[in-house]
Amino acid sequence: MSVRAQTAQSESIIVNAESLPSAYGAPxxxxxxxxxxxxxxxxxxxxxxxxxxxxxxxxxxxxxxxxxxxxxxxxxxxxxxxxxxxxxxxxxxxxxxxxxxxxxxxxxxxxxxxxxxxxxxxxxxxxxxxxxxHDEGAPTPAHKFGPGGFDKDSSFSRGGGACAR
Structure with missing residues (x-):
């Protein structure tokens, strides 16, 4: 059985270019x-x-x-x-x-x-x-936030809680 090995070689690459412009001395x-x-x-x-x-x-x-x-x-x-x-x-x-x-x-x-x-x-x-x-623009009252209303599924909308009207 014969095994062939390869050795990795790396080449050195040098890039010459102008540096990016600086804005009034900023990095x-x-x-x-x-x-x-x-x-x-x-x-x-x-x-x-x-x-x-x-x-x-x-x-x-x-x-x-x-x-x-x-x-x-x-x-x-x-x-x-x-x-x-x-x-x-x-x-x-x-x-x-x-x-x-x-x-x-x-x-x-x-x-x-x-x-x-x-x-x-x-x-x-x-x-x-x-x-x-959707929810952009002027803020809406707290009882209208969320999908279908912030308090849609809470007891506040049904039983005299802070948000009930």
Whole structure:
């Protein structure tokens, strides 16, 4: 019986490239807009464009899943200013619609590490385009929350409890 063994060889690969631009002295990881799916870290460098597609799925046991797709384009401008445009499409209970469109602006008060905690200010104006599909908008009275009403199956709705009317 003959056994042939192979020895692994690894090659050294060197990649030369320009580093990503930094936003006003911020670390590169903070200069790429999204620090996490829900958090913007700092402003983009001037001329930088950030585009993203975010998918969210809310699954709960008492109703069909709620799907949301958010498309965002963010543009870095001079003087530590960002502008962004965001579109939100949602699908709930068989209905799909263009739900909201928003315009956002972010301003950094100073270059990175010039002010402690590197504060920015953010303003957003959101346009509602679609119908309110479920628990969005103004809060409802406590006796109406949940599937078919918060207190639908509790003794409060039947026997003189705090929520009885």
């Amino acid at each position: 590169t990881s903070f200069s790429q807009s999204r620090f996490s799916p829900l958090t913007n870290a700092y402003v983009l460098p001037p001329g930088a464009v950030y585009a993203s597609l975010i998918y969210e799925d809310d699954v709960v046991h008492f109703r069909p899943p709620d799907h949301r797709w958010t498309q965002e384009v963010e543009i870095g401008l001079p003087y530590r200013i960002n502008v962004a445009f965001e579109n939100n499409i949602q699908h709930f209970d068989g209905d799909t619609q263009d739900a909201t469109f928003s315009v956002e602006a972010r301003y950094a008060f100073a270059n990175w590490d010039k002010i402690p905690l590197n504060p920015t200010i953010f303003a957003e104006y959101k346009f509602g385009l679609g119908n309110i599909l």
